[in-house]
Amino acid sequence: MIQVVLPKNLQILAGVGRVVEVEVAGHATQRSVLDALEARHPALLGTMRDPVTKKRRPMIRFFACEEDLSDAPLDSPLPEKVNSGTEPLLIIGAIAGG
Numbered sequence: 001m002i003q004v005v006l007p008k009n010l011q012i013l014a015g016v017g018r019v020v021e022v023e024v025a026g027h028a029t030q031r032s033v034l035d036a037l038e039a040r041h042p043a044l045l046g047t048m049r050d051p052v053t054k055k056r057r058p059m060i061r062f063f064a065c066e067e068d069l070s071d072a073p074l075d076s077p078l079p080e081k082v083n084s085g086t087e088p089l090l091i092i093g094a095i096a097g098g
Contacts, residue, residue: 063089
């Protein structure tokens with residue numbers, strides 16, 4: 001099981017708690033985790049990535065094992081600790097302002 005930590009706004013939208021668990025076949029990638037998350041919680045479709053291009057939304061960031069994975073290719077394997085369920089994939093809403 002892959003653990004995904006969601007920001008409060010996505011927790012409310014999906015009607016879930018802070019940590020959501022999803023199962024993916026094989027080694028987890030950002031794409032496979034997001035596909036599983038959106039399949040399990042359809043209210044999240046289009047919130048983290050564009051529904052057509054599947055590119056990350058500009059104000060959403062992905063972190064795991066103290067690494068920023070936001071600009072990594074969607075099909076790159078996630079760190080082994082995420083794949084084994086010992087570390088979560090963090091989805092963070094970026095903050096902008098002036």
